[in-house]
Amino acid sequence: SQKIEQNSEALNIQEGKTATLTCNYTNYSPAYLQWYRQDPGRGPVFLLLIRENEKEKRKERLKVTFDTTLKQSLFHITASQPADSATYLCALSGGGADGLTFGKGTHLIIQP
Amino acid sequence: SAVISQKPSRDICQRGTSLTIQCQVDSQVTMMFWYRQQPGQSLTLIATANQGSEATYESGFVIDKFPISRPNLTFSTLTVSNMSPEDSSIYLCSVADGSGYTFGSGTRLTVV
Numbered sequence: 184s185q186k187i188e189q190n191s192e193a194l195n196i197q198e199g200k201t202a203t204l205t206c207n208y209t210n211y212s213p214a215y216l217q218w219y220r221q222d223p224g225r226g227p228v229f230l231l232l233i234r235e236n237e238k239e240k241r242k243e244r245l246k247v248t249f250d251t252t253l254k255q256s257l258f259h260i261t262a263s264q265p266a267d268s269a270t271y272l273c274a275l276s277g278g279g280a281d282g283l284t285f286g287k288g289t290h291l292i293i294q295p
Numbered sequence: 296s297a298v299i300s301q302k303p304s305r306d307i308c309q310r311g312t313s314l315t316i317q318c319q320v321d322s323q324v325t326m327m328f329w330y331r332q333q334p335g336q337s338l339t340l341i342a343t344a345n346q347g348s349e350a351t352y353e354s355g356f357v358i359d360k361f362p363i364s365r366p367n368l369t370f371s372t373l374t375v376s377n378m379s380p381e382d383s384s385i386y387l388c389s390v391a392d393g394s395g396y397t398f399g400s401g402t403r404l405t406v407v
Contacts, residue, residue, distance in 0.1 A: 187337070217395055217396075219395075224400075224401070224403075225400055225401070226299075226301075226387050226389075226398030226399050226400050226401050227338070227387075227396075227398050228398070229296075229392070229394070229395030229396060229397065230395075232394045232395055272337070272338070274338075280325070280326050280343070280391065282328045282330075282340040282343055282353075282389075283328075283338070283340065283389075283396060284340070285337040285338040285339075286337055287335075287336060287337040288337065
């Protein structure tokens with residue numbers, strides 16, 4: 184069955200450093216990989232989408248890489264800030280009008 | 296991007312009763328998606344709701360337990376029927392929105 188793995192442990196990063204989160208998947212050939220941010224008591228908020236034929240995507244302080252051979256995506260937040268503290272979710276879809284398959288998320292804590 | 300109004304935001308219900316969750320979108324959308332997020336778990340897709348046709352349910356979810364209505368292109372409801380404590384979760388609706396998906400703020404359901 185399809186499986187998405189994200190760091191289950193909380194990730195503590197010092198303010199100003201780069202936070203790197205990992206998403207690995209098995210038994211899936213996604214057309215798209217997406218990253219979301221979820222704060223307590225809120226729904227996920229879309230951050231970035233990367234297609235299967237793309238290697239890297241950037242948006243302001245965010246960068247996503249996608250390696251379909253390794254079946255892995257890395258999500259980077261540069262110059263991290265305490266306001267970046269949240270749970271970050273990796274999600275896959277086959278494209279078209281599909282719903283998403285989510286990982287459990289990684290809880291990121293940026294220490295001032 | 297689309298704005299989704301989801302209600303109720305939370306509820307405490309007696310076992311054996313039913314709860315209907317509503318999602319209103321500020322624009323017309325073809326498909327709406329319903330997810331469940333159990334404590335400490337990832338979001339799991341329950342079903343995809345098309346206007347004018349029956350919802351499509353994912354493996355492990357059935358219409359009798361989670362009936363869905365989609366009367367028009369801006370509105371959908373999910374009912375959690377004959378509830379048990381195992382149904383205690385956060386339920387979220389979502390729509391495809393440009394590159395990513397927009398989510399409602401969620402309904403936190405506690406069954407006692």
